[in-house]
Amino acid sequence: MSIKGHLFLLAFIVVAVYVVVIYNNLVQLKNNVAKAWANIDVLLMQRHDELPNLVETCKQYMLYEQQTLLKVTQARAAVSDAREHASIDELGPAEQQLRNGLGDLFAVAEKYPDLKANRTFRNLQARISRLEDAIADRREFYNDCVNSLNVRIDQFPDRFIASLFKFKPGKLLHFREAKRTMPELRVLLG
Template sequence: MNPASLIVLAALALLALYGIVLYNRLVNLKHNAGMAWANIDVLLKQRHDELPKLVEACKQYMRYERDTLEAVMRARQAVADAQQRGDLAALGAAESQLRLGLGQLFAVAEAYPELRASDHFRHLETRITGLESAIADRREFYNDSVNLNNVRIEQFPDVLVARLFNFAPLRLLEFTEPEKQDVDLARLFR
């Protein structure tokens, strides 16, 4: 074999090796985003299990606040439905409604001293608030993972490998407009 053939062969081998490295990086990014989503999913399920307990605790004291309690349960079901379908847009909207409903529920609970004094209610409120915080943290991590994936599959030379192997952009888990707006506390306490 002549030296020119060896050089061409070595260049092709290096190019193939580089393509393999790019492919593996893209697969890794996709799996990182999937793992980040699975972490959110676990917390959503935990919160889903805690909400009926909170509503039951509130029902004992808040006889006149049925609308607020029902809104929380409807939003809880909407989150579960969107989660089951894997519809991130619907999940973001349902999450916003649930967070809004929980905020209203906790604000209304201030008017019921017996409820606020209940150890069971305080425990559930602390647990759900902690889950909300953890979901927000993991949502940020998920969106960072998705963003890294989406940027890489659009950058050269990764875009060549991404198109060759049909890597598609992933969807961010975004807040809906009501959740981005300031809360009107005066309206909540009417």
């Protein structure tokens, strides 16, 4: 084999190895996004399972606040639907609706000293508050993973490999700025 043949073979091997390395990095980033979503999903499911207990506990005390309880129940269903379909576009607004409903619920709970003193209610409130904090942390991690994937997909020469193998950019999970924060539950409930 001639020197040109050796150089051509060497160049081909270098390019092939480079393509494989880029491809494997993109696969790893894509799987990191999926893993981060799965972590959020676990927390959403845990909170989903706790909310009926909270609503039932509140029903015993809040005889005239059925609309507030209904808002939480409907929002829970919307989050569940978005979660089951892994729809980032639907999850943001549904989460906002649920956070607003929970904020209203805990604000209304201020009118019911017996409810605030109820041990089950306090435990559920603390559990949901911890889950909210964990969801916020996982959402940040998810968005970091999506951002890493998206940057690599947009960078040269990774863009060509990503296009060749049909890698799609991920969607960031956003909550609207105006209503992003949930009231501090520990402050609301004393």
